[in-house]
Every structure is written in structure tokens, then in C-alpha cells.
């Protein structure tokens with residue numbers, strides 16, 4: 001099915017709701033059945049029928065179909081946040097005594113899940129440098145069940161070679177889970193590359209308007225149903241119909257937003273690459289990226305999230321730069337209209353007590369949908385303040 005049909009038509013049985021062009025919001029926690037026989041049948045298959053909204057809500061069901069199709073997967077589940085989607089997925093795949101291999105420095109709460117929560121239940125995780133695919137194979141143990149990747153990964157955007165990781169996983173009967181948030185459902189066809197389960201923080205590009213938290217996981221019907229009847233129903237981090245409708249609204253403009261964001265990001269990155277006040281630019285499609293060839297091979301295009309390290313020897317230089325920005329909001333998250341900036345130095349008081357595995361002088365920048373010339377001239381004046 002083509003992209004426009006998925007976004008406009010798939011899942012929208014308009015004849016059932018007065019031809020409504022906008023998405024109908026089923027603001028109901030429960031749904032009534034006609035007969036006991038009908039109830040009995042629905043109880044056997046809550047995965048496919050409206051009964052109780054924690055499991056199935058018709059508005060959320062429209063979104064499920066669209067997200068699955070965009071990822072090229074058979075099915076999808078929608079959660080109330082990206083973290084919930086990742087945690088429920090991982091919990092579903094492992095039991096006490098199992099082993100996980102994760103790329104080093106995944107998203108902070110994925111990192112917490114592996115190192116702090118799962119370790120309490122005798123599930124161990126080995127973190128590897130994912131830029132070298134052999135590292136995954138070297139870390140394999142008899143009890144390894146899952147390989148978790150996030151390419152490009154958070155803050156410094158190192159890539160993992162998806163095809164090579166999938167080949168290693170197949171050889172050892174492991175399931176590959178990918179956090180694909182960076183790429184939106186459009187820029188990295190992970191299912192096509194052999195990934196088993198693809199997660200997103202829908203809070204970012206899928207929403208696209210900085211007003212909804214959401215998460216998704218996509219995969220085969222069988223795997224998705226396994227998660228549905230267990231962690232999805234039990235943890236209950238399902239999304240509301242209102243928020244699902246907002247995510248569907250977000251999808252309507254996803255292709256045009258991603259096009260504009262990637263063009264803006266290209267222009268800004270070209271300005272930042274080799275700027276005299278910048279040590280290093282971290283952006284998968286940067287001409288200076290040593291992994292550029294892999295990036296171009298497995299990503300169709302590149303989003304608006306990038307980082308720079310500032311040439312300065314103390315926190316003040318970084319702070320002067322960030323505080324001087326007029327067009328960028330100091331905020332976490334990304335994926336909306338608004339360009340944002342997030343300095344790592346905010347985590348601690350000084351570089352002497354910096355504990356994070358990323359450079360203290362790193363500033364993450366999200367390039368949104370504003371006029372790129374405006375953003376560049378703002379960065380230019382702020383860099384002069386370093």
C-alpha cells in the first residue's frame with residue numbers, strides 16, 4: 001500500500017462513523033455486546049474486538065493499523081509512552097536466568113531497565129560498542145535471548161549495522177529489538193532489514209507537535225499478540241483515545257514534516273561541520289561522520305537531531321552559547337515543530353564531577369520546522385559568545 005493511502009485511508013472505516021473525515025474519538029472505557037454468545041466470543045479474542053479500552057479501543061485500533069503498515073510490519077501495539085513500549089517488549093522476551101546484549105549508551109530509561117530493573121530479576125545485560133558488529137557475537141552466551149539496538153543511538157548517534165546484527169542474532173537464535181525513534185517510521189525500514197520487533201517513542205516524530213506522549217512496538221502478529229495478552233494488558237500502559245487521535249493527526253503530516261526537517265537539518269549541519277568554535281559534530285549524515293557510508297546505506301534520510309561539542313575548557317563557555325540562543329528552546333525531547341537545545345552540562349555543577357558517558361561539553365540540538373536561515377544565524381551569533 002502506498003504511503004498516502006496508509007495515512008489517509010487505512011483503518012478508517014468511515015462508513016461506520018458518518019463519513020467523518022477527521023478521526024472519531026471513542027471516549028469510552030467499555031463496549032457493550034448484544035448477547036451472551038457475542039460476549040463469549042469477544043472474551044476469546046480481546047486482541048481484535050472492542051470490549052474494554054485497556055485492550056482494544058477503536059480509535060487506537062486505527063492507529064495500530066497505520067503504524068504497522070508504515071513500519072512494514074504485520075501488527076503494532078500503542079502504549080502511553082515510548083519507555084512503556086520498550087519495557088513491555090523486553091519483559092515479554094526474557095525470564096530469570098536469561099541474558100541480553102544491548103548497544104552501549106541506549107536511551108537513558110532503556111539503560112535503567114537493563115542495568116537496574118532486570119538485574120533484580122536475575123536477567124543480565126552486556127553492553128557492547130555497537131560500531132563493531134563482531135562485538136555482539138563475542139558477547140553471545142548460551143542464555144542470550146535478545147539483542148537490543150538503537151541505531152543511531154542517543155546523544156552521540158553511533159550506528160550499528162542492522163543487517164550484520166540480524167545475521168548474528170539468527171545464527172544464535174536471538175530476537176533483535178530496535179529502538180527506531182530517531183528515524184521516524186519513514187527513514188529506516190527496519191522490518192525489511194530483518195529486525196524482529198521495532199519500537200518507537202511516538203512522543204517524537206509520530207506526534208510531531210510536542211503535545212502527546214506515546215510509544216509503539218511493531219512485529220509479526222504472533223509476537224505482537226504474545227505481548228498483548230501478557231505485558232500490554234497487565235502493565236496497562238495503553239494510550240487514551242484522545243491521544244491516539246492526536247497521533248493520527250500527526251501521521252497525516254509525517255512525510256511533509258520529515259522532508260522539511262531533514263532539509264533543515266542538512267543546512268544546519270553543513271554550517272556546523274568544521275565551525276571554528278566546534279570540536280565535533282555528531283549527525284549520521286554529516287560529511288565528517290566516519291560511519292557515513294553505513295548511514296547512507298541503511299537510512300533513507302536523516303532526521304533533525306544532532307549534537308556538537310563546544311571548543312571551550314569550562315562550563316561557562318557552553319552556558320554562554322546555550323543562553324545566547326534566541327530561537328532554540330532549552331528543553332528535552334524532540335520531534336515537534338520547535339527547535340530545541342539540551343546541554344549535557346546541566347546534569348552536574350562542574351566538569352570535575354561529570355559522570356555521564358558522553359562529553360561534558362556536548363550540546364544536543366534538535367532542528368525543527370522553522371526557517372533554516374533563521375536557525376543558522378541564531379547559532380552563528382551564539383557561537384560567537386563561546
Ligand SMILES: *Cc1c(COP(=O)(O)O)cnc(C)c1O
Nearest residue numbers: 081082083107179181201203214
Ligand atoms: C524519548 C525516547 C524514548 C522514550 O520515549 P518516551 O515517549 O519519552 O517514553 C526512547 N528512546 C528514544 C531514542 C527516545 O528518544
